[in-house]
Amino acid sequence: MPKLNALVAGSTGYIGIQLIKLLVKHKYVNIKYLCGNSSIGKKISNYEKSLSNKKLPKIIKFNKNLLKDIDIVFTALPNGEAQDISKHLNKNVTLIDLAADFRLEKGSDYQKWYKQKHRAPNLIKKSLYTLPEINGKDLKKYQIISCPGCYPTSVLLPLIPLFKNNLVKFKNIIMDSKSGYSGAGRGVHKKYKDKNLYESLSAYGVGFHRHNSEIDQMLKKFTNKEINFTFTPHLTPMFRGILSTIYIDLENGITQSKVIKKLSDFYKKENFVKILKADSLISTDDVINTNNCFISVCKSKFKNKIIILSVIDNLIKGGAGQAIQNFNIKFNFPYKTAL
Incomplete structure (x- = not known):
């Protein structure tokens, strides 16, 4: 060829x-x-x-x-x-x-x-x-x-299959994402020169980060419903990687195991999305320098809620x-x- x-x-x-x-x-x-x-x-x-x-x-x-x-x-x-x-x-x-x-x-x-x-x-x-x-x-x-975008990738991969199959509620979703500072580009050191990038954690774009528009557009595309979510990104003192923690309400009768099974079935033929065992604790180090997205579905102290962890390398996946x-x-x- x-x-x-x-x-x-x-x-x-x-x-x-x-x-x-x-x-x-x-x-x-x-x-x-x-x-x-x-x-x-x-x-x-x-x-x-x-x-x-x-x-x-x-x-x-x-x-x-x-x-x-x-x-x-x-x-x-x-x-x-x-x-x-x-x-x-x-x-x-x-x-x-x-x-x-x-x-x-x-x-x-x-x-x-x-x-x-x-x-x-x-x-x-x-x-x-x-x-x-x-x-x-x-x-x-x-x-x-x-x-x-990098943040939407980490959020949409776990959420779209769940919304498509009506497993989770469309309201009160919290997306808390933390990224290595490479996500802000080479100008990051000038843009955040007062933030002590190597030793501090910084929230930015609170409420109105541009990636809100992408997340909203794609979730609506697959549900035809209004999605109510809050997305907040953070810069962390590491060069690369994203960890998104997503808090979400389950529909009636849906359990953690059903969510894991649906995600596992949805991505079973995919090379780069890995659905881990229930309550797996994951870190960005698991995916750095790979094109993988690791997803873990964790229990919450509330029966009708779950916490989804999603990690990617922001520069690759x-x-x-x-x-x-x-x-x-x-x-x-x-x-x-x-x-």
């Missing part, structure tokens, strides 16, 4: 670096171009020493002419920039966006949550927000594939790894290639 030519735009951010580290292992990919802004002319090994022995192009500035001999574009750019690139795609180029540019199905919602006008609203209908284990089978007919999953599905490559 011939290799596909790939362009990575936003190649020096934490997600971009992680994506390149996976793509160099992908036997069906040739990384033809690496693009950036402040890094033009530099080698990617300046940002990641482990890539110094790989034959990779120097970083250049993106221009639309580069797309003439490209099959796949991966974008991990600041908000809005993937929308600009999308306007130059020819019919033979697929765009997989690891940022937020096509996550929301309405341009008005994008403006509300991201405080800027969508620059390619007519292309939203050509895009699909794709959580591979949930709706990956639908992505082949779309030219633009939008990868979910919550970012670059999920993009590779979608890429493999789109082009009929073996599902676990490079993962």
Whole structure:
């Protein structure tokens, strides 16, 4: 099978670096171009020493002419920039966006949550927000594939099967998520310079974090009901990983064991989602440097409630790894290639 030519735009951010580290292992990919802004002319090994022995192009500035001999574009750019690139795609180029540019199905919602006008609203209908284990089978007919955010990935994987099967109530859901600081990007040290990142825990985006919009959109899509939830993210003094703790009410007659069985049945054919034994205590260390999501369903002191623990590596399952999953599905490559 011939290799596909790939362009990575936003190649020096934490997600971009992680994506390149996976793509160099992908036997069906040739990384033809690496693009950036402040890094033009530099080698990617300046940002990641482990890539110094790989034959990779120097970083250049993106221009639309580069797309003439490209099959796949991966974008991990600041908000809005993937929308600009999308306007130059020819019919033979697929765009997989690891940022937020096509996550929301309405341009008005994008403006509300991201405080800027969508620059390619007519292309939203050509895009699909794709959580591979949930709706990956639908992505082949779309030219633009939008990868979910890291927090929503950790929350939606355990919740969607439960909502689809009416096992849990739609109100009073609490999602408490804690992430390594890499989730805030390379600018995290400037943005949170007064927060003592290495020794403190910080809540942020309380009540109105942008990922609320994604979670709400996807849960409604599979239930057609109003979902009442509170989501609060936190930055922790670790580089990578997410642990989401979800507090939820059970429907009448539903037990912890029924929830575990439903999740186990739903994901039994999936390689990267693992449903653990009841009341398993899990940590981010269980999944770091993997594309796995581990889920544990725990008892609460209240009979009609459960506590779900969900852990992922935010840079892989919550970012670059999920993009590779979608890429493999789109082009009929073996599902676990490079993962």
